[in-house]
Structure formats: C-alpha cells, structure tokens
Amino acid sequence: MATRIVEVRHGILKKNDELAHKLRTRFEQSGVFVVNLVSSPGSGKTALLEQTLAALSGTYRAAALVGDLATDNDATRLARSGAPIRQISTGTTCHLEAEMIDSALDGWDLDDYDILFIENVGNLVCPASYDLGENLRVVLFSTTEGEDKPLKYPTIFNSADAALLTKMDLAAAVEFDRDLAVRSIHQVRPELPILDTSARAENGLRDWLAYVTDRIERFRSSPAHAAESLDHESAK
Amino acid sequence: MSKQATENDAIRVKNVCLRLGPLSGVVPDALRFSFEVATTNTVLEGAQLEIDEVPVVVYCPSCEAEKTLTEFVGFRCPDCGGIAADVRQGKELEILSFEIETP
Numbered sequence: 085m086a087t088r089i090v091e092v093r094h095g096i097l098k099k100n101d102e103l104a105h106k107l108r109t110r111f112e113q114s115g116v117f118v119v120n121l122v123s124s125p126g127s128g129k130t131a132l133l134e135q136t137l138a139a140l141s142g143t144y145r146a147a148a149l150v151g152d153l154a155t156d157n158d159a160t161r162l163a164r165s166g167a168p169i170r171q172i173s174t175g176t177t178c179h180l181e182a183e184m185i186d187s188a189l190d191g192w193d194l195d196d197y198d199i200l201f202i203e204n205v206g207n208l209v210c211p212a213s214y215d216l217g218e219n220l221r222v223v224l225f226s227t228t229e230g231e232d233k234p235l236k237y238p239t240i241f242n243s244a245d246a247a248l249l250t251k252m253d254l255a256a257a258v259e260f261d262r263d264l265a266v267r268s269i270h271q272v273r274p275e276l277p278i279l280d281t282s283a284r285a286e287n288g289l290r291d292w293l294a295y296v297t298d299r300i301e302r303f304r305s306s307p308a309h310a311a312e313s314l315d316h317e318s319a320k
Numbered sequence: 321m322s323k324q325a326t327e328n329d330a331i332r333v334k335n336v337c338l339r340l341g342p343l344s345g346v347v348p349d350a351l352r353f354s355f356e357v358a359t360t361n362t363v364l365e366g367a368q369l370e371i372d373e374v375p376v377v378v379y380c381p382s383c384e385a386e387k388t389l390t391e392f393v394g395f396r397c398p399d400c401g402g403i404a405a406d407v408r409q410g411k412e413l414e415i416l417s418f419e420i421e422t423p
Contacts, residue, residue: 085331085421085422085423086421086422086423087334087419087420087421087422088328088419088420088422089417089418089419089420090324090325090328090417090418090419090420091416091417092321092324092415092416092417092418093414093415093416093417094414094415095412095413095414096413096414096415097413209345210345212345213344213345213411213413235394238343238394238395239343239345239411242343242395242405242407270403271394271395271396271403271405272394272395272405273395273405274403274405
C-alpha cells in the first residue's frame with residue numbers, strides 16, 4: 085500500500101470557460117452580437133425582451149434563447165414577436181452553462197442573425213460564474229427589489245457590462261431611491277453604465293434600445309476586437 | 321476526479337485539496353455536505369475535503385496597490401475606504417490536488 089499526491093490545479097469551471105471561448109469565436113465569425121440577460125426572478129427580463137425584439141426586428145435579425153427550470157411559458161410569450169425563440173429547460177439547474185447554449189443552437193445557422201439574446205435563469209448567484217460566450221452581460225434590477233441588492237449579490241453586478249433599472253414606472257409607488265440604488269451598483273462596479281427602463285411606459289426602453297444598438301454597431305465595425313476584450317474574467 | 325483517481329490506480333482517495341474564494345458563490349459548509357453525498361459509492365467515498373479559503377484581493381486605485389479584504393462586505397479598500405472593485409482574487413473554485421492510496 086502506497087500513498088501518492090495527484091496534482092490537478094485546475095478550475096472546476098475551466099471546461100465551461102473553454103467552451104464559452106469557442107462559442108465567442110463562433111459568434112464573432114458569424115457576426116452575431118450576443119447579450120446575456122441576468123437578474124433575479126420576476127425583475128422583468130421577459131417583458132424587456134418582448135419589447136426589445138419587437139423594436140429591433142425592423143433593423144436587425146434577432147433570435148433568443150430563454151432559460152428556465154421548467155415550463156416554456158417565456159418562449160411562448162416571446163415567440164409572438166416573430167423572432168426565432170428556443171426554450172432551454174434546465175431541470176434542476178439554477179443557471180445556464182456554455183454547453184446548454186451550444187446544444188440549443190443546434191440546427192441554427194448563426195450567419196442568419198445579427199443579435200442573439202440569452203435570457204438566463206432568474207438567479208443572482210450562479211449565473212455570475214458561467215461565461216456563455218456573450219459580448220454583453222446585462223444585469224436587470226427592478227425598482228421593487230430593494231436598493232441594496234447589488235451589495236447583497238456583488239459578484240453578478242461586478243461581472244456585468246451594464247445595469248438596467250427596470251419597472252421605473254413603479255418607482256414612485258414603491259418609494260424607490262434611485263440615487264441609493266446607483267450608489268450601491270457603483271460600490272460593487274464603479275462606472276458601470278446604468279439605464280432606466282420601463283417595459284410598460286411609452287418610450288420606456290428608449291435609452292436601452294439606443295445603448296444596445298450602439299453596441300451592435302460597434303461590434304459590427306470591429307467584431308474581432310470586441311470578442312477579444314470580452315472573454316470574461318472568470319476564464320482563467 | 322473519479323476518472324483521474326482510477327487512471328492513477330487509486331484504491332481510495334484520502335483527501336482532496338480545493339481552493340475556494342468568497343466570490344465563487346460556493347459556501348464551504350454546503351460543499352462539504354454535498355461532497356459527502358455525491359461521493360458515496362465512488363472511489364472518493366470517505367475522502368477528506370481540505371478547503372483553502374482564500375480571501376478577496378482587490379486593486380485599490382487610490383492607494384495604487386492590491387489589498388486583501390479579510391472580511392468581505394463590499395468592494396472597499398480596507399485602508400483608505402475608497403471604492404476598489406477590480407477583483408484580483410476571490411472567484412476561485414479550483415481542485416489543487418488529491419491524495420490517493422495505491423496497491
């Protein structure tokens with residue numbers, strides 16, 4: 085009987101990071117800009133996406149993947165926009181992984197699209213650790229959630245590229261303190277772009293649509309550069 | 321890890337060394353509990369989980385230096401109190417090594 089030490093030295097998420105890197109390269113080659121929407125459940129990802137798909141469809145060829153533990157309610161809702169939608173049912177998994185994205189894209193020719201939205205599972209913890217090969221990670225934060233959410237869940241806000249304050253039409257009714265929310269966000273991620281949105285109000289997504297359009301255009305003018313700089317930090 | 325242990329002719333795994341950061345989203349006690357459940361009836365059954373909990377290290381732009389946050393409550397420099405959200409360490413979830421018994 086002998087004992088021996090086996091050196092491993094590798095991150096448990098390494099496999100995901102490697103696959104995410106491959107996906108990012110594939111997206112870049114097809115010229116498709118990918119947005120990963122993360123937030124707690126019920127903060128308005130699907131409502132935002134419904135309106136966004138409708139607004140962008142005249143200009144861009146858009147598609148979406150939507151993750152939930154169960155049901156295809158969101159996919160059914162989003163399909164009304166006319167954009168191709170695929171539901172990813174994660175079963176018991178509380179986040180999306182690069183592998184799920186890879187399989188969900190099966191049969192789709194990415195060259196047919198300009199922008200792909202990924203609606204992550206509603207959860208502010210685990211989705212932070214899984215790079216999906218996206219170009220832009222957007223965290224949604226609704227006015228009904230409490231201004232200190234970013235301090236309670238720093239990692240997801242720290243890993244985001246932009247934050248959307250959603251349900252701004254309810255701000256007054258719930259006495260939402262916008263300045264406090266912005267301070268909380270900037271405490272975990274200084275200078276993170278913050279946009280006010282309301283999927284229910286007229287023109288409530290104007291700033292967000294302008295922002296995402298600008299990002300798509302910047303990506304199109306230099307996709308290689310965009311992909312290179314955006315391999316998420318977790319990819320070690 | 322089971323596969324790697326078997327490839328190394330392990331009869332059993334004595335311990336597994338992990339490095340874990342507070343920003344990995346993994347709670348050490350929950351991991352210990354689930355490790356025991358997940359390893360039942362595998363070559364890893366009974367292995368001790370040794371977790372090296374590393375602190376969060378951030379870069380403070382005001383002090384122009386990396387700072388260790390002994391207790392993570394937010395991205396602030398422990399010395400100057402300024403915001404320091406450039407994370408240099410703390411997201412780790414890594415298997416470092418494991419010790420096996422071979423015939």
